[in-house]
Amino acid sequence: MAARHDLSTDPRLQEELLQARRGTAFFARKLNELTDAELDGGTRLPDWTRRHVVAHVGYNARAIARLVEWAATGVETPMYPSPEARNHEINFGATLSPIALRNLFDHSAVHLSVEWRDLPDANWANEVRTAQGRTVPASETVWMRTREVWIHAIDLDNGATFNDIPAPVLERLLKDITGAWKTRGTDTGLLIKVNDTAGNGADLTFGDTSATDPTVITGPLPAVVEWATGRGTASVTTAGPKTNTTTPPAPKWI
Template sequence: MDSDFSARVEALKASTEALQHTLSNLTDEQARGQSLLPGWTRGHVITHVARNADALLNLVTWARTGEETPMYASREQRDADIEDGAGRPAAALVADVDETHQQLMAALRELPESAHTAPIRYGGADATGDGAVIPMLRRSEVEIHHVDLDLEYTLAHLPEDFVERLLDQVSAEFSSRDDAPALVLVRTDDEHRWTVGSGGQEVSGSAPSLLGYLLGRTDGVGLHTDGTLPTMGVWR
């Protein structure tokens, strides 16, 4: 395993351990409670996190074998699996996350270096990448949905390296869309900038606040700009 890939896998391990710590005392009542995602209980979010690990195992297989193995059979099946699992007791939800995490980590650690550059497709928009992106894909799901659980883990708790990497990624993703807002995101502590779309309206704030806004998790609380902030849809 090359050193960069190994570092991404270890970062994923740390992010998942933080989630597991939060879930270690989850009650059935909390599991049935509303998450920060409209229409989803915490049980929905936790089930999605577990099924996403299964989906990324498919991408590991694709990268290792070259045989096309999509994340999900269909969007409808993905949604049905989440709905079916959302109402389980807290202990079953937590065990599901733990077991699928261990399976994915084992597969990532066994992935040969030749698979790190193997082409794959992922996500609803069929984004293209290679096997090396899988740990960050998973870390994004773990960290952002950890926040979505609304169990004291907030945007401010996100690891600094993760926030910067995801700002790079999401601003680039938005810029590839025809409907991208024209923004320049400015981190206040060092004036680092991320251009979204064609650039234009400057929005300044802390990196976690900028990320939360870009992901559609906040309405721009803690940010400063001249004029009205565009409304951002929920990212993933």
């Protein structure tokens, strides 16, 4: 008999599941504010309409659910057969009728939540493989979904901003992004400073801390994450070895 509540008893994981579900609810609210005709409108992502964003978020839930099923059964079920298949799926989803597109989001979100709910404690440590080829524990799927729903709710370009994202999610996003830059060596000479994180007086520093004369990006946490994800430069300042330094584009993240 299926559980009526999450089988996981790990307090940290329970909190992460809550953030993922809150993000899903936030995306749903911003989607439901749009009329069917407005789904044809543009987004904060080049070449993608709102239809593409909704299709991507819906199919992403299905793909992550496959990883959770993998952790539950031990049977390998990749997120996507190939990058080409993923792109084709999104482009196809963007052609669906408005009601079908909305149902795709709703049903896939419920399916993923149920897969998480019914995964026993012992299975959360089982390893699965992401679309980027990383081997991670099944618990990582919760964070994978969290960042998708929160960021893409903003990409709908329907009034949501990075200020709507909870501070713990923003901090983890920035750690992920700057960690990826460091691994690739693309943060050389780039220092990121966050002022007064979550209003608690603490500052955060990321990037090339060993640089003698770095380009320094400074701002409040939401603004710095907005810049780091490649979605704008508002409310960040830039200083560096060159006079009249303009804010550079952030290095590639994903």
